Amino acid sequence: MKVTIEKILTGQDELIIRCKEETPLIRQIMTLLDESTGKIYVLKEKEKHLLPPSQILYLESVDETTYVYTRDDIYVYPASLSSFEGLETPEVFFRCSKSMIINIRYVERLKSLPYNKIDAELTGGEHVIINRHYAATFRELLRGGKS
């Protein structure tokens, strides 16, 4: 990939990406850039959107695709759940299973389940199960405050 940096004396900084198609590397670059604006770069029907993390209820990975759920919409996050975990956001997200991350702000109610699992009821009535493996960390997080 050819990288050109053009210095300007006046006007706003601008970054243009010229590509034949959006490769994973380009998507990662876009995600990285959007981090600085505090918004997450997501896709919906091939359209690009910038989503504030505060609107995200949870993220789920299905067949190597990461879906982002808000109250009204479902988007595709163009990277893995792990890369989302690495983002700096003011929201508190928690990895509750191998394939899911929840926004704790939208957890309405919790219920202790058999075998040390936890049922988290989200705003909108959706139920997410926090695995036994992650439940201990979740309890610590709640008791210890923001980690």
Added chain:
Amino acid sequence: MKRFKKYLLSEINIEFKACLYFFAFLFYVCCCLFFANGETTVSMLHMAEIILATYCMGYLQVFLLDNFEEAEQLTPRYVIYMLLCSFVYATLDYLLGWTFHSIALAVGFFFYSLLCYLCVFLIYKLRRTFESEQLNNDLMSFKNQLNQEEGNE
């Protein structure tokens, strides 16, 4: 390592239950011996048989019978499992002579073990209710802390 950890967790769970039921059953056997014959000691062999029976039954419950005492609700299937396990214990009691090969005391054993299962089920359920309350309190505090931090910023 992960498999070993999983196995170890199950093993601890089984051994905990084996000890729990062992002492509960030992109490029943002691009562029977005392009130029927005035005996104040239990045979070591019978105690070994009881602990072995509860240990094996623990494996059966955890790996084949869905660990029914820890279930969220007492469905008909779990009631059948309880009846089945109680019947096995009562049969063992009768055959191995824990309570003098008496049919009446074996029937009593059946109802006593059924009561033990029900109590354990209720204890687990109660524990989860308290845990849920605690979790929701922690969640509320956590959210309040988050809102406070945001307000300060």
